[in-house]
Amino acid sequence: MPENQGQVHKPHDTGYKFLLSSKKAFVQLIRNFVKTGWADQIDEANLLRIDKSVILQDFKNKEADLIYHARLKGKDVIFYLLMELQSTVDFLIPYRLLLYMNEIWRDIFKNTLLKEAERKSFRLPVIIPMVLYNGQAKWTVPLSFKETLGNYELFTGNILDFKYILINVHTYDEKELLKLSGVVGAVFLLDQADSLEEIMGRLKKLIDTIKKMEPEEFKLFVAWAKNILARSFSPGKKKEITAILEKTRAEEVEKMISNVERVIKKSLKDAKHKGIEKGIEKVARQMLSDGEDISKIIKYTGLPRENIERLR
DSSP: OOSSTTBOOOOOSHHHHHHHTSHHHHHHHHHHHOOSGGGGGOOGGGEEEOOSOOEEGGGTTEEOSEEEEEEOTTSOOEEEEEEEEESSOOTTHHHHHHHHHHHHHHHHHHTSOHHHHTSTTOOOOEEEEEEEEOOSSOOOSOSBGGGGSTTGGGGTTSSOOOBOEEEEGGGSOHHHHHHSOSHHHHHHHHHTOOBHHHHHHHHHHTHHHHHTOOHHHHHHHHHHHHHHHGGGSOHHHHHHHHHHHHTOOGGGHHHHHHHHHHHHHHHHHHHHHHHHHHHHHHHHHHHHHTTOOHHHHHHHHOOOHHHHHHTO
């Protein structure tokens, strides 16, 4: 295991993008964490993920993370949902969101007949910008675009402005997340954990939630868990944990947790012994540098003669 033993590495990489590429998971996210009237009117049937890349040349070919085309249930209202995934505080986010929205509108306009676009009744679709943040630092980026403009207070009503929706993983209470049924709440709860021991404790609290997951949700949960848990281990232990997760069914969650916990405890124990061994070797090196006799070093460190010879 790595030097920061027991800590969980959580870069905001493909884990959330893979999870939220599922319409089921994305709908859960919107309904549970976006507190607006329209959020309850979104369902999977009226949601379409846009696979076309929206790339910004100004940001070294930075690409928008997730874009969905949505329609409200029973209403002829079409709009877009733009989701950015962040693990660090980025003060350029409002500007980047503006550029993404502009590129989406440009693409729509480009694919609309000019004659139709020139009509008085033509309207571009609404785009809802959102940011999912799972970093440890407090999110201090302004939520409204106008606050990124100098002296915006002097020009009220005459400047461009929008507000993005911030979903901050670490602001949700454990009890609140445990009440939610589904993969997104479970993932948020695990993502808040700072150590492998804390993850194991939270996995045990999620047993009933995991058992009730539909097959698609459980598959997404396992993929996310592999991404978070396995990366904290050596290749051998990583392979072992991955095999445990992949072979487990939702109804066998207690067995899965028990097996993963066994691997983690063994790995922590091995790492502890390795740390002790390194400490003893350090003492032996110091004694060698001080000119101590090998027989004395053997007596005080317990290391075999051949090991001490290798340290010379």
